[in-house]
Amino acid sequence: MTLLMRDQENVKKGEEMLTKLIILLNEDGRLSDVIKVSQSALGKREIRVRIY
Numbered sequence: 001m002t003l004l005m006r007d008q009e010n011v012k013k014g015e016e017m018l019t020k021l022i023i024l025l026n027e028d029g030r031l032s033d034v035i036k037v038s039q040s041a042l043g044k045r046e047i048r049v050r051i052y
């Protein structure tokens with residue numbers, strides 16, 4: 001496995017985790033957290049980690 005392949009795999013896993021988190025938050029009616037998580041996907045990783 002090359003470094004590029006590993007990085008691509010890690011990105012895919014991260015995207016899957018983010019998608020699952022957004023779905024679960026939405027099902028729980030936590031729309032403000034959905035907004036925070038989706039906005040933090042571009043920046044502040046700490047918000048996503050805390051909510052996970």
